Amino acid sequence: MTNSTIMYTGMLHSHKLFVILFLLIYLIKTLLLLLNKNESLVNFTKKTRILEMIVSTLFLVTGIFLASNSGTNGTWLWVKIAAVAISIPIAVIAFKGQKKSLALVSLFLIIYAYGISETKSPTFKKEKVEMLASGDRSAVGQDVYAKMCQSCHGINGKAGMSGAKDLSISNLSNDEKIAIIKHGKNAMIPYEKSLNEEQIAAVADYIETLKIK
Numbered sequence: 001m002t003n004s005t006i007m008y009t010g011m012l013h014s015h016k017l018f019v020i021l022f023l024l025i026y027l028i029k030t031l032l033l034l035l036n037k038n039e040s041l042v043n044f045t046k047k048t049r050i051l052e053m054i055v056s057t058l059f060l061v062t063g064i065f066l067a068s069n070s071g072t073n074g075t076w077l078w079v080k081i082a083a084v085a086i087s088i089p090i091a092v093i094a095f096k097g098q099k100k101s102l103a104l105v106s107l108f109l110i111i112y113a114y115g116i117s118e119t120k121s122p123t124f125k126k127e128k129v130e131m132l133a134s135g136d137r138s139a140v141g142q143d144v145y146a147k148m149c150q151s152c153h154g155i156n157g158k159a160g161m162s163g164a165k166d167l168s169i170s171n172l173s174n175d176e177k178i179a180i181i182k183h184g185k186n187a188m189i190p191y192e193k194s195l196n197e198e199q200i201a202a203v204a205d206y207i208e209t210l211k212i213k
């Protein structure tokens with residue numbers, strides 16, 4: 001593993017953990033507000049104040065790191081950042097003024113942002129990419145690589161965005177490569193559903209040509 005891969009993967013896992021902790025604290029506070037448990041809400045807020053500050057800071061810092069080192073800065077990322085950014089002042093106003101509807105709006109925005117992250121799409125739908133589905137093997141491989149892989153691995157396989165491995169020095173067997181392409185690994189998503197067998201075999205061949213001989 002290269003250092004950047006370890007760093008990115010570590011950040012990715014930490015970010016998810018901080019987001020989940022943040023969501024949990026926020027969910028409990030919203031529930032207490034909705035159930036009119038004002039005293040418990042005040043107590044809970046006091047007890048978790050420091051924790052919440054630490055968690056939200058780390059959640060933002062890891063998020064900024066991931067966004068700036070990521071190879072897939074699609075629209076979804078901006079929609080997600082906007083949803084989180086809008087939800088924060090709404091949450092502050094909601095809890096200051098004990099406004100239940102605003103607390104719900106803010107909670108909804110945060111959950112929406114989480115959904116975007118998981119699906120990499122503002123509408124939670126996979127976008128369709130037009131690619132050669134079959135035919136000349138090297139043309140198919142090159143086409144698939146340019147449309148699905150290059151954003152992280154780069155034209156020469158060395159870009160290393162999102163902690164991607166340097167393909168020009170990779171020494172995996174053909175089967176191992178195909179397994180990673182099919183099932184994904186860490187920041188790399190699985191392609192089993194979006195590519196057919198022929199495309200997977202072709203792109204595995206294509207990345208062989210990126211190797212430094």
Ligand code: HEC
Pocket residue numbers: 005009071072144145148149150151152153161162163164165166167169170171172177180181185186187188189191203204207
């Ligand atoms: C979102 C960014 C991203 C995209 C897009 C992406 N990869 Fe990756 N790829 C990665 C990351 C990250 C790793 C390292 C995974 C790990 O070991 O933690 C990786 C690792 C690999 C490896 C293993 C290399 C080794 O030596 O271990 C292969 C092979 C590979 N990718 C091929 C592809 C192909 C082919 C595509 C397109 C179909 C693709 N990748 C698209 C991020 C990406």
